Amino acid sequence: MTDVSRCPPLTRQSVVEAHARIRPYIHRTPVATCETINQVASTPQAERCPHTGPNTAAEPAPHEHGVTGDAAGCIARPRVKLFFKCENQQRIGAFKARGAFHALGRLIEQDGLDNVKRKGVVTHSSGNHAQALALAAKTHGIPAHIVMPTISTPSKIAGTKSHGADVIFSGSTSVERGAVVAEVMGKTGATLVPPYDHPDIILGQGTQALELEEQVEGLLEVEPGLGVPGRKRLDAVIAPIGGGGMLSGICTALLGTGIRVFGAEPRFEGADDAEEGLRQGKRVESVKTLTIADGLRTPVGEIPWSIISDKEKLAGIYSVTEEQIKAALRLAMERAKLFIEPSAAVPLAVVLYNEEFRKLVEQEAGEEGWNVGIILSGGNTTMEAIAKLFEVPTKAAERAEGKVTVDGDRIAENVAG
């Protein structure tokens, strides 16, 4: 990879320059809003309908059933308007395209296109970074070697191959993949473009925050009613954190703007290593989790850690359960009609279900309320994965629905839509 010491400084200005570098290659993805979800987010959990998700009430009242269990004690009532940055609609279906195009662009600037073409690039990734680098490399006519664990899902392997990358399999431990990457570098002289622990990657990922900031200002000029009364811009942004490339990039992009940045993590099986790390004052170096948020299973990298552990740059990290992630995923799909992957639902889950976060927002946003940006990091999931997440045994479905089958399958006669 490009020598860290030769990289631009991690400043907002550098993110602006990064944006100029990658703009011809990426989409300026849209910003979506959803009044239904705004209303759910602005209703205390204790007052929501408990029908969707366990104790993670997803619909505002009134309903005939009261809320029971943990949610009954959750009375924070933040006033929020949410602005979704649709990186699910980015090239290769995730924000990673930004970092990959930027890192490769900088490599070409430093070494010259001919050299980079001759040597090629290499990385290890099972998912979105693999596809992103494959696309960026193909775009510049550069050979790409992607080391993927044998257990990668076929759809991601296919996606990576479809951009012409040379896919090499390895075992899934870091030792095994490190060995294969080293072998490739030894054989080909390829340059490593890591998934998140590098300034060029961080600066690339940060560009989505610049766009979101501008787009929300633009939206509120034209339609002030979309935001909270009297505010002309974002007050806060919340993004998922796995390796930390995106979150640290966003912190960097929004430095000095007054916009508070928050991180969102799954909690399952220690996936909340960043949150824990902040508590202990020390980066957690190893994570082994099977959270459904499959893009967030990795510990925070060193460079990202140096940014997010700085209270001036990151306001805090909050975590959520698997069920809460599923409930948020459902809402984003069924109500806002946004097709996103589970990792992308984590920040929304924090806004809807993390009571600590909700209390903070209620307090800081006050009567006026906050405009909160939410990064929808990607949409790379499949029908089968959704089916598995939400499968209901037929008998249970029929019981729960009385006479009806799951989708009106017993209609004897046509009914007008």
Add this chain to the structure above:
Amino acid sequence: MTEVSRCPPLTRQSVVEAHARIRPYIHRTPVATCETINQVASTAQAERCPHSGPNTAAEPVPHEHGVTGDAAGCTARPRVKLFFKCENQQRIGAFKARGAFHALGRLIEQDGLDNIKRKGVVTHSSGNHAQALALAAKTHGVPAHIVMPTISTPSKIAGTKSHGANVMFSGSTSVEREAVVAEVMEKTGATLVPPYDHPDIILGQGTQALELQEQVERLLEVEPGVGVPGRKGLDAVLAPIGGGGMLSGICTALQGTGIKVFGAEPRFEGANDAEEGLKQGKRVESVQTLTIADGLRTPVGEIPWSIISDKEKLAGIYSVTEEQIKAALRLAMERAKLFIEPSAAVPLAVMLYNEDFRRLVEREAGEEGWNIGIFLSGGNTTMEAIAKLFEAPTKVAERAEGVVSVNGERVAENVAG
């Protein structure tokens, strides 16, 4: 309902006026494009990867497997750029909001708000029209009575109730529901607002075509590369047809523009009554089908029929199989990240898999190609419905994926995303 003879004439100008009436109440939904899907659509079926769907190859080559079966003979290679009108993001998640707001608006113009409030409105619907009318009625403070078959899905019943409508259940045969509707009208004096067989509804639905036409012209001005070379607007549009309110509304809106209008239907169990009717020169009056395109299970209404059977207004109707609808649904979700319901996938299925239609486009569009608008009619489906449509038995899923489980669930160690 407002007496047909007192309705505006079915002309483009009337659609323009309808748009002015409903504009404050509806969303001007976005238009989306997807280069991946453009490429699949512009690749001969015989040259696509057969891996997704049976004989309904969904990915362009190159691949190591050749295409076999029916698709191998499908060599039409139309050049197209597709523009998706995202009515899944409309109020209540479907285009029906337009017709409901328009019909109610016209009723209020004719009878006066006080009268309408006093009498209320009634309709029969199991789906999107029910929710649309419930919302429109609530917006104006008008009582709404919705007669729904007992077998309606709980989510649609809940959606309708959530807008404050009075929901009554009936059996699902037309005799049974008409009896309940008649009873309501007798008791309350409520006015019937039917789901599609009425000019006010048709004019309301047509407004989406005016928007799409303008939006595509604007897009092509700013970014000509998004469309086929040298063309400044749409050449054709494709929309689903059930009762025909939308399709006939679109025909009306685009009269005289030169834009060709095509309809798309499911074929399963006679759901392609419009296509058959056009062949026989006679409207089919009864349909009984369990197609997964649950919004399209109804025969075409009389007034819509009078429009769509006019060759000057509608260029043709094409149908697709259940598997083709599922394959198109998968593509729209997984590649374009658009959360739509099965009925909304039918036009895309025609574009991708109906060889008759593809040959027509290849011929008429020629070397230059066509810009084609596709109406994504709605997004009202649930995680459970998707799970049911795409469930794969675990053993099969595991076999198909070798050692990997469906979502990389055997990850022994974290891998960077």
